[in-house]
Amino acid sequence: GMAGPVSDEVRRNLLELQQTRHLIVHRRSIADKRYLAACPWSSSNVGAQVAVTRSDFKRYVITAMLYGLELDSRNHRRAGVEIPAKYALDEKKAYDMLKTVSPPNAAASPKSENP
Secondary structure, eight states: OOOOOEEHHHHHHHHHHHHHHHHHHHSTTBOOHHHHHHOTTOOOOTTOBOOOOHHHHHHHHHHHHHHHHHHHHHHHHHHTOOOOHHHHHHHHHHHHHHHHHSOTTOOOOOEESOO
């Protein structure tokens, strides 16, 4: 399969993106216990409207790009095809950009097992 390590920050941001999307689509952006249990770092309260800030949006886009690069790299390895050197540079640039929009307590960390 495509399972493999991703950074804790990417995992956390993907989870938050998925949970926030669920709130927007199914709960009219209103935080519930389920959201707060899944995203305990959120400053929202039950019943409060969750807004996606410009910084959040940038963080989600960069995170999705990083995850896409990781999946593409896994696919290259699985197929036995050399991964272009520019992928590492793209990944580094994306992590550097992510640092500029991430909350202070969500610093980029090394990859850990299972996305």
